[in-house]
Amino acid sequence: MTTTSIASTDIPNADDTADSRNAIYEDRLWRDDGWTAKVIKNEEDDGWAVAMFKDGESEPALVGPWTMGRDKKNPKPLDVNAFHTLVKTAAEVLRRHEQQLRAQLHKRVSVDGPNGEIDVILDIVPDDYDPYAMLSAIDRFGETIASVKVPPSFKLSRNSARAWVDNDFQRPQ
Structure with missing residues (x-):
């Protein structure tokens, strides 16, 4: 796996995240701010998917399709904007799950x-x-x-x- 070139303004600094020393910014793996985004091969077809994991959880909070790159074979690399959108979406999924569980209990x-x-x-x-x-x-x-x-x-x-x-x-x- 190769590391994506990221502008220094795109990488959160120590003030932005509690544990920035464990942050990872790779084409198919981003870890920051309590979340991990992992681009994986979609087993059901020729495409790609992205799985969002909250730190400490073994099951993903969100799994969704991921865009193909320009070569139409490999996935598009993760970037800061995509990562933040995925974090927001995964957090919303967890929040709704908690609300549903609360309503049941x-x-x-x-x-x-x-x-x-x-x-x-x-x-x-x-x-x-x-x-x-x-x-x-x-x-x-x-x-x-x-x-x-x-x-x-x-x-x-x-x-x-x-x-x-x-x-x-x-x-x-």
């Missing part, structure tokens, strides 16, 4: 209680050995009125929340 419904509106919250704790969920009731002042441990398979809905409140916050069956 945290649910909230509101129901009327004896003293006003109550927010019923289900927080699932996905433990490999002992997964569980916490069902909590929060009053209009933000105070927790009740909290019980339930199976992670508990289905929170307006009806199940209403039944829990009506049953004086006894553990649901």
